[in-house]
Amino acid sequence: MSRYTEQMFSALTLAAALCLTGCGAGAASTDERAEEEFESVQIGEYEAEDAAFTGHVHKDTGTSGYSGTGYATGFEEDGDSCVFSVQIPEDGFYDLRFYSTGDSYKENYVSVDGEAAGSLVTESAQFDVSSVERVYMAAGDHEIAVAKYWGWIDLDRLQIVTAEPIDPGIYEIPAKLCNADASEEAKRLMSYLCDNYGTKILSGQYCDSGPAGKEIQVVKKVTGKTPAILGLDLIEYSPSRAEHGSDSSATQFAVKQWEDGGIVTFCWHWNAPSKYLTGEWYKGFYTDSTNIDLAAIMDGRDEEGYELLMQDIDAIAQQLTILRDAGVPVLWRPLHEASGGWFWWGASGAEAYKKLYVLLYDRLTNEYGLNNLIWVWNGQDAEWYPGDEYVDIIGEDIYPGEHVYTSQVNKYLQAVRYTDPPKMVVLSENGCVPDPDLMVRDGAMWGFWCTWGGEFAAKDMAIFSYNDQYTQEDALKRFYDNDAVITLEDIPDLSAYPIRE
Numbered sequence: 001m002s003r004y005t006e007q008m009f010s011a012l013t014l015a016a017a018l019c020l021t022g023c024g025a026g027a028a029s030t031d032e033r034a035e036e037e038f039e040s041v042q043i044g045e046y047e048a049e050d051a052a053f054t055g056h057v058h059k060d061t062g063t064s065g066y067s068g069t070g071y072a073t074g075f076e077e078d079g080d081s082c083v084f085s086v087q088i089p090e091d092g093f094y095d096l097r098f099y100s101t102g103d104s105y106k107e108n109y110v111s112v113d114g115e116a117a118g119s120l121v122t123e124s125a126q127f128d129v130s131s132v133e134r135v136y137m138a139a140g141d142h143e144i145a146v147a148k149y150w151g152w153i154d155l156d157r158l159q160i161v162t163a164e165p166i167d168p169g170i171y172e173i174p175a176k177l178c179n180a181d182a183s184e185e186a187k188r189l190m191s192y193l194c195d196n197y198g199t200k201i202l203s204g205q206y207c208d209s210g211p212a213g214k215e216i217q218v219v220k221k222v223t224g225k226t227p228a229i230l231g232l233d234l235i236e237y238s239p240s241r242a243e244h245g246s247d248s249s250a251t252q253f254a255v256k257q258w259e260d261g262g263i264v265t266f267c268w269h270w271n272a273p274s275k276y277l278t279g280e281w282y283k284g285f286y287t288d289s290t291n292i293d294l295a296a297i298m299d300g301r302d303e304e305g306y307e308l309l310m311q312d313i314d315a316i317a318q319q320l321t322i323l324r325d326a327g328v329p330v331l332w333r334p335l336h337e338a339s340g341g342w343f344w345w346g347a348s349g350a351e352a353y354k355k356l357y358v359l360l361y362d363r364l365t366n367e368y369g370l371n372n373l374i375w376v377w378n379g380q381d382a383e384w385y386p387g388d389e390y391v392d393i394i395g396e397d398i399y400p401g402e403h404v405y406t407s408q409v410n411k412y413l414q415a416v417r418y419t420d421p422p423k424m425v426v427l428s429e430n431g432c433v434p435d436p437d438l439m440v441r442d443g444a445m446w447g448f449w450c451t452w453g454g455e456f457a458a459k460d461m462a463i464f465s466y467n468d469q470y471t472q473e474d475a476l477k478r479f480y481d482n483d484a485v486i487t488l489e490d491i492p493d494l495s496a497y498p499i500r501e
């Protein structure tokens with residue numbers, strides 16, 4: 001949704017970087033396996049003090065522990081950067097290991113030949129390493145830049161090492177759902193997703209107005225094809241919106257999409273109960289527009305609040321029940337982007353959020369018998385992971401800017417490492433669509449993408465018209481034409497798809 005995208009841009013970057021610190025257990029075992037089979041080879045080391053500088057960046061020697069003759073410092077204002085000219089011997093994937101220090105957590109931009117490659121995360125008071133993983137570089141000369149985002153770091157040096165190959169095991173995902181009573185439809189859909197995971201990518205598009213709505217129609221106009229997945233939102237069914245006259249046909253749109261042979265995903269911008277709204281009622285999913293204390297509710301210090309949340313869940317369960325009874329399986333992504341904190345369900349920290357997630361899972365699964373749900377967890381930080389028994393798929397939301405078609409392999413691999421063994425990882429929301437050729441090349445085989453609605457697909461005008469501000473028309477057509485991409489036209493009859501356990 002465009003009205004809160006801007007906030008997401010900055011906060012998402014931060015959320016993604018913070019999770020670097022929390023990817024413990026899964027990463028360890030992957031690394032242990034890798035140690036047996038793979039040893040990275042250093043192919044270059046470059047001192048920052050010998051690199052090119054822009055803006056306020058300069059050489060200094062006041063902080064001890066550096067290598068070479070000093071380090072680069074002075075990352076103070078936008079445009080301040082340190083640019084390494086590097087030579088790469090052969091085409092391939094490389095990890096960029098930066099040694100830096102700062103007085104507290106800092107994040108700065110890393111780009112390769114002008115294209116965003118990830119973030120340099122600095123969190124140590126001594127010079128320490130932080131990697132941007134799996135950057136593809138062709139043989140020859142390249143420019144690797146560290147540019148000010150938060151600034152205020154000392155940058156000592158850059159090592160370039162060969163990247164660990166992708167373990168093909170990360171794509172071998174069991175189709176078994178966490179709900180032991182999952183419906184046949186849900187099992188068939190998950191089996192289909194698992195059978196394609198690692199080789200194919202499903203296309204997806206959010207469109208509030210359903211399969212015949214604006215965003216779907218403009219994508220069809222540009223590409224000649226229909227997105228495999230229709231993204232919808234339960235937002236308007238939230239009681240605190242319904243009491244202001246909000247209305248929705250999202251459930252009916254979902255039934256139609258399924259009848260048309262497509263797949264449905266739902267998020268829920270949960271508008272908080274009216275009691276807690278402090279700003280405009282229609283912004284009631286934002287932390288800033290509410291005074292709800294989720295920790296108090298989950299700790300039993302606000303019993304009325306607990307009852308109000310249960311009433312909201314009841315309203316949502318009624319809609320999901322309609323879908324269950326119509327035999328529609330749902331890629332269900334509640335309580336999304338929690339760790340960012342910009343939505344109220346993420347504003348009281350990880351523990352309160354996890355309690356609410358588990359409570360929601362329990363109510364919808366065990367009380368309402370919603371066995372048509374495939375649970376997509378979108379907390380975006382390993383510390384916020386509620387447990388394997390509540391999660392089927394891991395979703396990441398990424399808004400990289402305009403015309404940025406990189407595969408986002410760094411974030412993909414981070415998400416793969418949230419769990420051990422890995423779960424299916426999908427791009428549950430995106431602005432720009434990543435290039436499927438780059439996903440295949442980089443091994444960032446997101447199970448699907450699902451472009452957000454509004455400006456990310458369509459112009460804000462009555463006539464249905466594609467907006468190329470984020471993904472250009474020719475790029476979108478090329479992506480939808482890619483052999484690795486599944487559109488609605490490619491989907492077999494899922495009601496008869498063989499169940500794989």
Ligand code: CA
Nearest residue numbers: 067068070156
């Ligand atoms: Ca140095």
